[in-house]
Amino acid sequence: MDLILTVIIACEIGFWIFVLLGLLARYVLRRRRTGIVLLAMTPVVDLVLLTAVIIHLQAGGAASFFHGLAALYLGVSVAYGHKMVTWADERFAHRFAHGPAPVRRYGSDYAKGTWKDVARTGIAVGITAGILWLLMNLVADPSRTHALHGIYPILGIWFLIDLIWAISYTLWPRRAPSAMT
Template sequence: MVVALIIACEVGFWVLLAAGLALRYLARMPKTGAAVLLLEPLLELVLLIVTAIDLKNGATADWKHGLAALYIGYTVAYGHYTIKWVDGHVAHRFAGGPPPVKRYGMQRFVHEAKLWVRTVLMAAVGAALLQGAIWYVGKDGDVSSLRDWQATGLRIVMIHAVIALTYLIWQKKDPKGRTAPEDEAQGRPREKSLN
C-alpha cells in the first residue's frame, strides 16, 4: 500500500503541477493556478500520515517505509525548485517570459553546488524521518532496512558531490563567449572586456 501511495503522490505531484500551470498561463487564472500549486505539500503530508499508520498497525519496517522517507525528503528539498523550474519554462513557452538561463563555467558549478546542498537537505530530512521510525518501532522490531535507507541517502549525497565537482574540474565554456549570462537574462548589459 505504501508503494502505491508513493506512486500516487508522484503522479499527483505532476498532475497538480500541470493543472496549476495550465490555469495560470493557459486559462489566465494566476490566483487559482497558485492555489492548486499550494496543494502539492498535502500529498507528502498524506504519505507521511499513511506511513506512520502503517507502522502503528504492526507493519514490518521495510524498504517501502525507507523509500517513503526519502521521497518526502526529496519533495521538501526539491519540490519548490522543481515547480519554479517548470514554471519558468512554461512562462517562456506560453506567456512570453524570458528564456531559461544557461550556465557555463564557474556559474554552472555554483548552481550544481546549490543543487548538491538540496540533496544534503533531502538526505537529512529522510534520515530524520527514518530515525523517528526506528525509535517508533523500538528495539523489538527489525529496523535494518530503515538503517540501510539512511545509508542510501548518504551514498546519494556522496555521488551527487562527485557529479557537482566534475562541473568544477571540467568547466564548459559559453559558446557565445559571454561572461555573465544571468546578467543578460535579467536585462543588464554584460561587462565589456578590457582586452
C-alpha cells in the same frame, strides 16, 4: 504490489498533477490565484504520504525498503520541490505567456548551481535521515524497522556522488556550445 509503493506512486503522480493543473490555471486559463492554490497543494501530497506510512507502521506493519523510499521521497520533495516547480514554471511561462526562454548555465555559473544542489541534497539527506529516525522511534521495535537501516548507506552514496559532481564541474567547467568548436 506493496501498499506503500502504491501510495508513493500515487503521491508522485499527485504532485505532478497539482503542478500541471496549477501552471495550466496560471498561464493558459489566466487564473493566477487558482494556480497558486493548486501549486500550494503540492506539500499536502507529502503529508498524505507521511501519514500513510505512519498509520501503516502504527497498525503493526513491518517496515520495508518502500517505507525507506517514502522517507527519501519526502526528503527530496521538501529539498528539491521548489526547484522542480520553478523549473516547470519557467517553461510554462515561456511557452504560454511569452516569458523568456529558460537559460542554460555554463562555466562557473553552472558550477555554482551544482554546489547549490549539493546543499539541497544535504538537506534532503538530513530530512530523510530524520524521518527514518522518527519512524524507527515511533515503532520502537527493531525487528519491524530493520529494513529502514538499509537506506542510510544509499543516502551517503547519493550525497557523495552529488559532491563529486560539483567538484568535477568546479575543476572542469561546462563549456558553452560555441566555445566547444
